[in-house]
Each structure stands twice: as C-alpha cells, then as structure tokens.
Amino acid sequence: MNKYYINKFINEYCEQEGIDRKILFSKCRDRDLVERRMILGFFLRNRMKLTWSEIGRIMNRTHASIIHYEKNIEDLIGVYPHLQRKFKSTMELFKSYKGLIESETDIYSQLLLDNNMLKEKIEQNEKL
Numbered sequence: 001m002n003k004y005y006i007n008k009f010i011n012e013y014c015e016q017e018g019i020d021r022k023i024l025f026s027k028c029r030d031r032d033l034v035e036r037r038m039i040l041g042f043f044l045r046n047r048m049k050l051t052w053s054e055i056g057r058i059m060n061r062t063h064a065s066i067i068h069y070e071k072n073i074e075d076l077i078g079v080y081p082h083l084q085r086k087f088k089s090t091m092e093l094f095k096s097y098k099g100l101i102e103s104e105t106d107i108y109s110q111l112l113l114d115n116n117m118l119k120e121k122i123e124q125n126e127k128l
Helices: 003-017 033-048 052-060 064-077 081-127
Strands: none
Touching: 003 033, 003 081, 033 052, 033 064, 033 081, 052 064, 064 081
C-alpha cells in the first residue's frame, strides 16, 4: 500500500475522531486513546494489509502491541456499543480508500506479470 494513502487515511481518521495524530501515537494509556489505537491498528492490519511491524513503526508501538490490538478489538466491539459506532464510522472512512487500494493492487499485479514476462524473454535471448 502506498505510504501517501496510509498517511492520508490516518490523518482523516484522526480528524474524524477529533484527535491530534501526535496525541494518538503518544505513550498515553488513557482508555479512550487505547481504543482508538486498537481500531486504527485493526484497519491498518486487516484492511490495508500492513505487517505488524509496519503498523508498530507508524503508531510508535511494538509489533506485540499491534498483535494485542488485533486479538482484542473484535471482542471489545461485541461488548461496547460506543466501540461499535467508532468501528462503523471508521469502516465508512475506509470505504473511500477501498477503490484506491484495489486499483493499486491491480497495477502492482500487472507490473509483476510484465516483469516475469520480461525475465523470460531475457533468459530466452541469453540462450541464443
């Protein structure tokens, strides 16, 4: 996923949540901030397909924290209605990025195919 879109998504998420990005990624362990980090981490991992380490670097956390977020957020959403609302609003935000992600994935896949075809042609030419 393109870093530009990741940063844009995070910035829009922060704007939607009414929080400064620096505060969201701070060391503060306030419950509300932790819940917001969990939701964002979930979307970065499960929707944008980033690795735990990549998300950890972005969010100023260890990969273990991101794994913890991923394991617990779904259970918490089932229990707390306010988290369900936050999750749904984040899903709506994500939907505006889905087309960008899919088109980028299509372009990447096509480039890989083209690259493989070029490799095969080079190998054939080298044999001649």
